[in-house]
Amino acid sequence: MAVLTRDETEALIAEVLEVYPDKAKKDRTKHLAVNDHDVEQSKKCITSNRKSLPGVMTIRGCAYAGSKGVVWGPIKDMIHISHGPVGCGQYSRAGRRNYYVGTTGVDTFGTMNFTSDFQEKDIVFGGDKKLAKLIEEIETLFPLHKGISVQSECPIGLIGDDIEAVSKKASAAIDKPVVPVRCEGFRGVSQSLGHHIANDAIRDWVLDKRDGQEYESTPYDVAIIGDYNIGGDAWASRILLEEMGLRVVAQWSGDGTIAEMMNTPKVKLNLLHCYRSMNYISRHMEEKYGIPYMEYNFFGPTKIIESCRKIAAFFDDTIKEKTEAMIARYQPMMDEIIAKYRPRLEGKKVMLYVGGLRPRHVIGAYEDLGMEVIGTGYEFGHNDDYDRTIKEVGDATLLYDDVTGFELEEFVKRLKPDMVGSGIKEKYIFQKMGIPLRQMHSWDYSGPYHGYDGFAIFARDMDIALANPVWDNMVPPWKKAAVPDELQKVA
Numbered sequence: 001m002a003v004l005t006r007d008e009t010e011a012l013i014a015e016v017l018e019v020y021p022d023k024a025k026k027d028r029t030k031h032l033a034v035n036d037h038d039v040e041q042s043k044k045c046i047t048s049n050r051k052s053l054p055g056v057m058t059i060r061g062c063a064y065a066g067s068k069g070v071v072w073g074p075i076k077d078m079i080h081i082s083h084g085p086v087g088c089g090q091y092s093r094a095g096r097r098n099y100y101v102g103t104t105g106v107d108t109f110g111t112m113n114f115t116s117d118f119q120e121k122d123i124v125f126g127g128d129k130k131l132a133k134l135i136e137e138i139e140t141l142f143p144l145h146k147g148i149s150v151q152s153e154c155p156i157g158l159i160g161d162d163i164e165a166v167s168k169k170a171s172a173a174i175d176k177p178v179v180p181v182r183c184e185g186f187r188g189v190s191q192s193l194g195h196h197i198a199n200d201a202i203r204d205w206v207l208d209k210r211d212g213q214e215y216e217s218t219p220y221d222v223a224i225i226g227d228y229n230i231g232g233d234a235w236a237s238r239i240l241l242e243e244m245g246l247r248v249v250a251q252w253s254g255d256g257t258i259a260e261m262m263n264t265p266k267v268k269l270n271l272l273h274c275y276r277s278m279n280y281i282s283r284h285m286e287e288k289y290g291i292p293y294m295e296y297n298f299f300g301p302t303k304i305i306e307s308c309r310k311i312a313a314f315f316d317d318t319i320k321e322k323t324e325a326m327i328a329r330y331q332p333m334m335d336e337i338i339a340k341y342r343p344r345l346e347g348k349k350v351m352l353y354v355g356g357l358r359p360r361h362v363i364g365a366y367e368d369l370g371m372e373v374i375g376t377g378y379e380f381g382h383n384d385d386y387d388r389t390i391k392e393v394g395d396a397t398l399l400y401d402d403v404t405g406f407e408l409e410e411f412v413k414r415l416k417p418d419m420v421g422s423g424i425k426e427k428y429i430f431q432k433m434g435i436p437l438r439q440m441h442s443w444d445y446s447g448p449y450h451g452y453d454g455f456a457i458f459a460r461d462m463d464i465a466l467a468n469p470v471w472d473n474m475v476p477p478w479k480k481a482a483v484p485d486e487l488q489k490v491a
């Protein structure tokens with residue numbers, strides 16, 4: 001059940017767009033929609049994956065961010081060079097909390113920043129020699145690394161450096177994979193193309209490179225695809241898959257290694273969590289190696305149980321029995337969490353605005369706690385993401401694609417949710433309005449949120465955000481008119 005009727009939600013969209021000039025209004029109208037369960041394909045009601053309008057605030061990242069920040073960066077035993085000026089590398093370093101096991105700077109490198117630190121002369125004379133020298137230095141200083149990726153930033157594509165040639169030569173010299181990734185930030189309309197480019201680089205430079213090497217197969221080999229181990233998510237998921245009796249051969253790419261990636265074409269089933277960032281490589285493995293992939297959702301017990309049974313159905317009775325036993329084992333823990341938090345959270349309304357899979361995947365976890373998602377949208381989703389979202393949210397729920405700062409604030413002011421789940425750029429705006437916000441990109445420095453262990457933390461975090469006494473001392477802007485002058489000054 002949405003808080004507004006279809007007509008009311010349509011009227012809300014029209015009213016909020018009223019301030020825009022005609023051209024902007026026409027464009028933005030296409031990105032805002034009222035959910036309709038009768039629609040088969042979202043392209044009939046919402047437009048996505050288009051260029052953001054200049055002048056209206058967007059919170060998208062660039063293609064480099066999609067490749068280096070999301071897909072490649074968490075592969076822990078490789079060194080990922082941010083090739084270009086230092087800033088992109090510095091700002092994309094360690095922000096996503098991709099936890100890993102290892103000794104940083106010795107055999108794992110996830111939180112370090114390697115950059116070719118481009119200067120003006122490199123722009124004028126080219127940076128190929130500098131890149132080659134940097135790879136030589138890396139080999140001397142960090143001999144235990146298992147490979148290098150070259151993540152190109154904007155200037156590299158603009159000046160036309162041949163990173164492929166440098167990488168090939170360097171790879172032969174150091175006898176390790178050196179992968180050039182053409183993820184210059186200006187490509188595409190958001191980080192989404194960076195995910196695709198990163199997947200293509202894995203396809204072209206990694207997947208077939210262990211052919212002929214020994215691999216002992218089991219009937220239960222699976223790979224986790226599209227889990228970045230934010231706050232330990234992949235670990236909380238892996239525990240469940242292993243309890244089901246499956247052997248997790250690879251984690252892509254949180255706490256993952258290049259050897260795991262190379263072995264993935266040998267698994268029986270790819271398990272895809274973040275569809276947006278890794279559907280390309282999953283499809284490729286299906287087409288080329290005949291490995292099916294299955295989407296799953298490990299947020300909240302309802303979706304976990306649904307997903308585990310779906311995964312188990314792919315295997316034999318041994319796995320099905322173990323899965324049921326696992327579900328039964330965790331049920332009392334889940335019942336306890338729900339008994340504790342549901343009475344405190346029941347009926348609370350949430351608006352989401354996130355990237356990747358979260359605008360739809362976390363809905364079930366909120367529902368397990370009795371909460372309702374009344375608006376949701378993607379920063380860089382495509383229509384296949386909205387196709388999946390239509391089924392997850394109630395009819396007449398507000399959907400917003402690449403929403404502008406103005407629109408989101410207005411929607412929040414009018415729908416008055418109890419909580420917003422979004423990113424760091426929205427966090428302080430809404431908190432200053434007196435609305436609790438959980439940062440749903442990196443779990444607000446908490447987590448994991450995946451799996452049964454993650455749900456316990458998710459429930460606690462939502463409760464502490466909502467129950468914080470600070471909100472009673474803040475007056476949202478739309479209430480200020482009704483507040484006496486003296487109190488307004490305090491607020």
Ligand code: SF4
Nearest residue numbers: 062064088153154185
């Ligand atoms: S858009 Fe270009 S300059 Fe900006 S962060 Fe991305 S790669 Fe770097």
